[in-house]
Amino acid sequence: MLYWTLVFLVIAIVAGFLGFAGLAGLAASVAKIIFVIFLVVFVISLITGRRRP
Structure with missing residues (x-):
């Protein structure tokens, strides 16, 4: 999941550099x-992982 975050971040940076403001904003939002x-899934996995005996 973190991989897809980085992919969309790179798309947003490239689109912003090329002047596609709408696409850059959409990719950054995604x-x-x-x-x-x-982050939510990571925190939940940390909490549930500590409860196991």
Whole structure:
């Protein structure tokens, strides 16, 4: 999942450099959403991993 975040981040940077403001904004938004989902899943896995005996 972190891989896809980095892919969309690179797409946003390249699109912003080339002047495609709409595409860059969309790709950056998708990257932010996927990154937040990754963080939530990571924290949940840390919490549940510590509960096992």
